[in-house]
Amino acid sequence: MEGKQAVRRRLLARRAAIDDLDAVAAELSRHVLAQPWAIAGSCVAAYVPVGSEPGSVGLLDQLRSRGVRILLPIVAGRELDWAAYDAALRPGPWELIEPAGTPLGIDALADADAVLVPAVAVDRRGTRLGRGAGFYDRALRHARPGAPLLALLHDGELLDDELPAESHDVPMTGAITPADGMVSLRSPGRSR
Secondary structure (H helix, E strand, O other): OOOHHHHHHHHHHHHHOOOOHHHHHHHHHHHHHOOOOOOOOOEEEOOOOOOOOOOOHHHHHHHHHOOOEEEEEEEEOOEEEEEEOOOOEEEOHHHOEEEOOOOOOHHHHHHOOEEEEEOOEEEOOOOEEOOOOOHHHHHHHHOOOOOOEEEEOOOOOEEOOOOOOOOOOOOOOEEEEOOOEEEEOOOOOOOO
């Protein structure tokens, strides 16, 4: 089995070569906006993609224009804090982009009806490969039980081969890809 570091390097190199990120973002947006929780009055935790990460600020704006409350992460020490997205963004640590709003605390994630999670890859068991710092694995423990945990991926990043899993990894319940749309991942009996 290929180790996490090797898989991460290989997929990030492939991701860096994607030349039409706008088309990918449009397809991901179409699939996200078709979900039952993408409606007025709901709350969705998301992220601001950087570089070639899947997703877009346009998606956040489309959700917001529907009346969806958006929570975005703020790096606070070794935890992710959350703030409401009001279209104002600012630079954060590690070249991240964060919401400019007032931090709501790490427990604010429990308000989310769905959580869109950045990932380098996810396997069909729901094991997520992130950037390696563990921020999301720590944060997702504060998500509402039963809320969908959905990795936004480029095509080819939903893997049939199993990724190495560790005890602290929080499994994704689904993935959204441009070609496949929403793909359920949670195996029966698997909990977070």
